[in-house]
Amino acid sequence: MKLKMAKNSLFAILLRSSWWISLLIALVLGLLSAALLPDGLKVVGAMSGLPFVVISAMAARRQWHLPSAARIAQTEQAVMAMNWHSFSALLEQAFVRDGYAVTRGKGEAFDFDLTKGGRRMVVCARRWKSARTGLEVLRALQTARESSDVQDALYIGLAPLSDNARPFAAEHRIAVWQSPELAHALRGLPLPPASG
Structure with missing residues (x-):
């Protein structure tokens, strides 16, 4: 027990x-x-x-290893100022540093297919700047996860999840990274200065 x-x-x-x-x-x-x-x-x-x-x-x-509130705010400002090409390259660099084999996604539902220790994870990050994350994005990610027979799924977005999306993510065990998790994931990587 x-x-x-x-x-x-x-x-x-x-x-x-x-x-x-x-x-x-x-x-x-x-x-x-x-x-x-x-x-x-x-x-x-x-x-x-x-x-x-x-x-x-x-x-x-x-x-001990969690980022400070200042670091979280700095990371959030920096990634909000980035375009998708820069942000995805930074994420890929972080995933590789943490031991993942990274393949870019070819569809709309996910952006990265990660492998580490025999486990796969699909990652949706393209809507990181969206004002709010709704259910449709998470449903598409879950469908892609099931059709690809992948164990894990991760959604990256700075905005809060909608009231419908939050329980869906919990029910389907979709990990969600927002500002604190993103600041931790990007630790030690050079961020461009946030524009004024």
Whole structure:
């Protein structure tokens, strides 16, 4: 039996929050224990903060390589200013660097066919500048995925998914990259300066 943490439990929320919040809770618990508990229970009370220290370490480890808010904004501005030729070349460079064999897509439904470790993934990125992503784009990607017998699918777009598209992507396990994921994927690659 595989245990799964509830999405809105305190520890799950703290794992998604900044690492220092959990550490602060642990310190407050330790200080309150030292100030309010009798001498025989101070150590036990201070130890009640230990799970928060562990959560803080786990959150810090997860957040260590994530791009900063400034880097996310810089990446978003830079890729919004790019044309498809430049953006697709940058994506291809990132995929190759991360160990994928890259083939350009020949149809409208997907732009890249990636292979790594025996798994294939189709990627739709051509509409990265669209104001909103609707269901039709994801349906076309899913149809192409099924007809090509590909395990994974990825949609790249800076705009939010529509109310209909969000559950469709979740149901069909279509990964979605928006600004934070794109900033992480393009880490270390030279971005052109964003125009004013």
